[in-house]
Each structure stands twice: as structure tokens, then as C-alpha cells.
Amino acid sequence: LSGGIENTSSWKDSFYNPRTGEVLGRTASSWALILLFYLVFYCFLAGMFALTMWVLLLTLDDYVPRYRDRVPNPGLVIRPNSLDITFNKSDALKYSQYVQHLESFLQSKKYNDSQQERNEECTEGEYFLQDDSGDMRKKACRFKRASLSVCSGLSDTNFGYHEGKPCVLLKMNRVKPIIGLKPIGNPYINCTVKKENPIPMQYFPSEGKIDKMYFPYYGKKAHENYMQPLVAVKLLLSKEDYNKELPVECRVEGSDLRNNDERDKFLGRVTFRVKVVE
Incomplete structure (x- = not known):
């Protein structure tokens, strides 16, 4: 009986440990740091993508396409x-x-x-x-x-x-x-x-x-x-x-x-x- 109680307690502790305050094995500060890292990382990727698209658009002409060899002859x-x-x-x-x-x-x-x-x-x-x-x-x-x-x-x-x-x-x-x-x-x-x-x-x-x-x-x-x-x-x-x-x-x-x-x-x-x- 005591073994069953210990197993149930161990299973619950893997989600939230009331003794250490950990959630899924991490404390609140640890979760805050990792979320901050991913926020900064994905903001950086989004910024790089936006910068690349902006530079690419600067090279395009509103009136004449850069490449014009897609359709060589009319139908x-x-x-x-x-x-x-x-x-x-x-x-x-x-x-x-x-x-x-x-x-x-x-x-x-x-x-x-x-x-x-x-x-x-x-x-x-x-x-x-x-x-x-x-x-x-x-x-x-x-x-x-x-x-x-x-x-x-x-x-x-x-x-x-x-x-x-x-x-x-x-x-x-x-x-x-x-x-x-x-x-x-x-x-x-x-x-x-x-x-x-x-x-x-x-x-x-x-x-x-x-x-x-x-x-x-x-x-x-x-x-x-x-x-x-x-x-x-x-x-x-x-x-x-x-x-x-x-x-x-x-x-x-x-x-x-x-x-x-x-x-x-x-x-x-x-x-x-x-x-x-x-």
C-alpha cells in the first residue's frame, strides 16, 4: 500500500513538486529564462527575415520584373x-x-x-x-x-x-x-x-x-x-x-x-x- 502511495506521489511530483516549487522539472525562474531565450531567438529570426525581404524588395522594379524567361513563347x-x-x-x-x-x-x-x-x-x-x-x-x-x-x-x-x-x-x-x-x-x-x-x-x-x-x-x-x-x-x-x-x-x-x-x-x-x- 505504501509503495502505491509513493508511486502516485512521484508521478504527481513530475508535474508539480510542492517541496521545490518546480513545474515539469523547472522552477519559475528557470521557465522565465528559457521562455525569454526563445522569445529573443524567434524575434531575431523574424527580424532577419524581414530585413532580407526588405533588401530583396529594394532590388525589384514595380514596372519590369527582374527575371523574364519563365514563358518564352505565347500560346x-x-x-x-x-x-x-x-x-x-x-x-x-x-x-x-x-x-x-x-x-x-x-x-x-x-x-x-x-x-x-x-x-x-x-x-x-x-x-x-x-x-x-x-x-x-x-x-x-x-x-x-x-x-x-x-x-x-x-x-x-x-x-x-x-x-x-x-x-x-x-x-x-x-x-x-x-x-x-x-x-x-x-x-x-x-x-x-x-x-x-x-x-x-x-x-x-x-x-x-x-x-x-x-x-x-x-x-x-x-x-x-x-x-x-x-x-x-x-x-x-x-x-x-x-x-x-x-x-x-x-x-x-x-x-x-x-x-x-x-x-x-x-x-x-x-x-x-x-x-x-x-
Whole structure:
């Protein structure tokens, strides 16, 4: 019995010893000293971290990133935002989602004329180079929605979907991270359909041209009003093409921008499917 009492007492003393005043084997002064040590130690670490971050931030530029080699080439995306465009040309409810998406995209993404009027009327075929001295904010070249012609949604509010000849809009989606990009050559969009008989297409602007005046890009903060140029492609499908799933591939051609990397199917190109039901 006495042994049991001693064991219980010993177990309790390991947490608090009333004879010495120790808690978990340490006196109050010992606990105060060790807590003070860790407080000073972690304050020192936090101060070193804050100092390091402060020095690092001093080396950064608000307008130009220090390293700009993360995304070497732009990709290509389409609007409407779907890689499988299937609709019945005789049923407005079947293609209304695509029409509404295109109209919303052209209105909400600052491509409408009221927004673009604030931008500069640039010289076609020439890079829009701007001096880095003085005000770091850069001007943007004007993109005219009317340059998309029948695919602009201005003259044909259905973007050709009601007649089975749909329009798609293409843009380079990685231009913005690539500050200073100046493609060598004359970039343009070219689309092909993987079938025996080629399908005629119309490009707007003509020949699917991506004008040099939209390059280079100076960064999100400096180039606040910049918007990527668009190229519209109208697929001139015939009755023979209806009720068939047609794979379409569009590439950026005519420049040093890469479009044949098998590891990245969206680098300089995009593939989508179109099926029109009669």
C-alpha cells in the first residue's frame, strides 16, 4: 500500500513538486529564462527575415520584373471558350451560348470602341516602341472592333452561327507575361481542317495578320490599357460538311514564335472541333 502511495506521489511530483516549487522539472525562474531565450531567438529570426525581404524588395522594379524567361513563347486560345463547338444552325437556343459569349467578350474585355478610343492610333507594320524615361506608364495601340468585319458582331449579331458558317476569335494568351516580346517576321494566324477536301475560310483582319504595332508589351502596371489583338476566322462550311465533327487546327505562322512543341499543344497553336447540325 505504501509503495502505491509513493508511486502516485512521484508521478504527481513530475508535474508539480510542492517541496521545490518546480513545474515539469523547472522552477519559475528557470521557465522565465528559457521562455525569454526563445522569445529573443524567434524575434531575431523574424527580424532577419524581414530585413532580407526588405533588401530583396529594394532590388525589384514595380514596372519590369527582374527575371523574364519563365514563358518564352505565347500560346493561342479561341473564343467562344470551348474546344468542342457543336450546334444546330436552325435552332437559336443551340448556338445562343456561343453568340452571347462572343458578344460579352468583345464588350467586357475593353475591345468595344468607346474603350479603344482612348488608345493611340498607331502606325501599322511597325513596333510601337516607347521611351523608358520619365513616366513609366505606356500608351496602347487602338484595336478597332470593326476590323473583324462580319465576325465583329456589328453587322451580323449572330456571328454567322445562324447560317452554319461560324466565326471564332483567336488571340495569343501568353503575350502579357512576356515583357518586351518583339516577334521577328510578320506573324499571322493560319487554320486548317483535317479532311480530304479543304474548307475555305475568311480571316479578319485580312490574311489573319497580327500587326507588329501591338508589340512590345511593357507589363501590367505600365501598360494598363493594353489588350491583345484579335484575329477572326469564319469557317465557310457547306452542306457536305454538316453533321460531321471537323477538327480544326490554328497556328501562329510567319515569325520566330514557336508552334511545333509536342510537349505543349497550346504553344503557338490550338486545336478545336466544330460540328454543325442541319
